[in-house]
Amino acid sequence: MEITIKINGRFVSVEVSAEVADYLEQAKRNNRKLYRERQRYWDGREYDEYIIAAEGRLPYCATPEELVCQRETLDEILTVLALCTDAQRERFLLYALYDFSYVEIAEMCGCSKYAVRDSIMAVRKNFKKFFQNCPHERPPKWAIR
Numbered sequence: 001m002e003i004t005i006k007i008n009g010r011f012v013s014v015e016v017s018a019e020v021a022d023y024l025e026q027a028k029r030n031n032r033k034l035y036r037e038r039q040r041y042w043d044g045r046e047y048d049e050y051i052i053a054a055e056g057r058l059p060y061c062a063t064p065e066e067l068v069c070q071r072e073t074l075d076e077i078l079t080v081l082a083l084c085t086d087a088q089r090e091r092f093l094l095y096a097l098y099d100f101s102y103v104e105i106a107e108m109c110g111c112s113k114y115a116v117r118d119s120i121m122a123v124r125k126n127f128k129k130f131f132q133n134c135p136h137e138r139p140p141k142w143a144i145r
Helices: 018-040 049-054 064-082 086-096 102-109 113-133
Strands: 002-007 010-015
Touching (some): 064 086, 064 113, 086 102, 102 113
16 A cells, blocks of 8 residues: 655655555554544643643553542443444444544444444433433533534
């Protein structure tokens, strides 16, 4: 597979394996996700440093309390995802975890982008409903969008 990279201000075409191309594509998605997160919180008041740490840019070591909170949050997320259909779960995870667009997910799943949007909105409604019934915390930001 041939890719184009910029070296010293000049574009150069390079032949790489499919594995390297996939890695570069995933890195681009991660950078886009981090860029969007920075733009969303441009004033710095709500910017979560964990996002930077998770991207490997700062040393990070979770405390035992954070590990327990993460496990509880994961259990809650898995509980809500268990209430969804297989198609809804697959589409939501492709969107939320891998940052695929509606069109890309539609091509992978063999459906329309509107079906993908409806599935993702249905999962978000499930999350909202679940977290509204939880007395201890409000829904995460990604479930509200």
